[in-house]
Amino acid sequence: MSGPLNGFKIIEFAGLGPAPFAGMMLSDMGAEILRIDKMSSKSAENSGNGNFDILSRGRQTLTIDLKKPDGALLALKMIEKADALIEGFRPGVMEKLGLGPEKCLKKNQKLVYGRMTGWGQEGPLSKFAGHDINYLSLTGALHSIGRKGSNPTPPLNLVGDFGGGGMFLAFGIVCALIEASKSDKGQVVDAAMVDGVASLMAMVHGLLSTDIWEDKPASNFLDTGSHYYDTYECLDGKYVAVGAIEPKFYNSLVEVLGLNKISEEKEQMDKSRWPELKKKFSSVFLTKTRGEWCKIMKDKDVCFSPVLSITEAYEHPHNKARKLFLKNGKRIEPAPAPRFSRTPGSINRDLSGSNAETSKLLFDWGLNEQEISELLK
Numbered sequence: 001m002s003g004p005l006n007g008f009k010i011i012e013f014a015g016l017g018p019a020p021f022a023g024m025m026l027s028d029m030g031a032e033i034l035r036i037d038k039m040s041s042k043s044a045e046n047s048g049n050g051n052f053d054i055l056s057r058g059r060q061t062l063t064i065d066l067k068k069p070d071g072a073l074l075a076l077k078m079i080e081k082a083d084a085l086i087e088g089f090r091p092g093v094m095e096k097l098g099l100g101p102e103k104c105l106k107k108n109q110k111l112v113y114g115r116m117t118g119w120g121q122e123g124p125l126s127k128f129a130g131h132d133i134n135y136l137s138l139t140g141a142l143h144s145i146g147r148k149g150s151n152p153t154p155p156l157n158l159v160g161d162f163g164g165g166g167m168f169l170a171f172g173i174v175c176a177l178i179e180a181s182k183s184d185k186g187q188v189v190d191a192a193m194v195d196g197v198a199s200l201m202a203m204v205h206g207l208l209s210t211d212i213w214e215d216k217p218a219s220n221f222l223d224t225g226s227h228y229y230d231t232y233e234c235l236d237g238k239y240v241a242v243g244a245i246e247p248k249f250y251n252s253l254v255e256v257l258g259l260n261k262i263s264e265e266k267e268q269m270d271k272s273r274w275p276e277l278k279k280k281f282s283s284v285f286l287t288k289t290r291g292e293w294c295k296i297m298k299d300k301d302v303c304f305s306p307v308l309s310i311t312e313a314y315e316h317p318h319n320k321a322r323k324l325f326l327k328n329g330k331r332i333e334p335a336p337a338p339r340f341s342r343t344p345g346s347i348n349r350d351l352s353g354s355n356a357e358t359s360k361l362l363f364d365w366g367l368n369e370q371e372i373s374e375l376l377k
Helices: 018-028 069-079 101-107 132-139 158-183 193-200 202-209 247-256 271-285 290-297 310-315 317-322 355-364 369-376
Strands: 009-013 032-038 060-064 084-087 112-117 187-192 229-233 239-243 304-306 325-328 331-334
Touching: 009 018, 009 069, 018 032, 018 084, 018 112, 018 158, 032 069, 060 069, 060 355, 069 101, 084 158, 101 112, 112 158, 132 158, 132 193, 158 187, 158 193, 187 193, 193 202, 229 271, 239 290, 290 304, 310 317, 355 369
Parallel strands: 009 032, 009 084, 032 060, 084 112, 112 187
Antiparallel strands: 229 239, 239 304, 325 331
């Protein structure tokens, strides 16, 4: 393994969505992650080479019956050797298994105990189920995403699960690992998706408090309200995106579009004219295909880009130059991010979980040969 987290050992309890995404990020950066799966779960079967579960890449997987006392004790024994732990269950589940933070920190006082939930560890909704769309709706984020006259639009599950959830959990774990290296003490990282989404909206809250932002969708410069930050249909039914916020980019864009008469800054920022100007932009973009616009805009610094499908994105020259997407066996997946000059991250080999590999894995995590033999039986 390579990467800035090389040498750190992390236990991850198998789950869905944001917790595995945090594990993927940490594994990409070189952390050794042991994924513990429950006997009833199917995720262990999907974690070997050739599968399409990218979020589980780079893990060693061990299937344990955690409902048996010996299973929980085995997990606890390996937790003693870990620098951090990831779990994404509802509040109280790990405590019922005998693997709550109090018990684990008693065994390993330097352990960073990372908890991923939607609503947080406490509060009126903490015991209830939810998904990305629910966390966005309760924080005001979903209300802000949508075109005028239409329903709010869920931005896939990028903002709650992965942005507000998995990324904040990974960030929190790394922060706590740095602190533990100084204090020799671990702690619990409570990563809630509602907290993360609220944090991601920090700029909007700032704009709202100074009356620059209106608290209604499609009324602002970033939410499809403006004509200079939106997508436009082309002659072939494909789309392009423009984000010409700054006057210098806006002026260059309208010049290329042949709309020089609307290039003054006061015209750009006049909200009363946005619907009219959007119609003008729409009419111009409909005169040519997406490919033709890409040729016209080539080498023009106007914040323009084609709206690509996922498979089209694989083939774009910039993405290929950056090696943004990598072939890993039968699948194409995003490269590790961010990038490091001296200790680059990498996609680590998934382990199949054969008996030979399981024995070595258990030995590496501190068990002796007799214990391993009994456990395999």
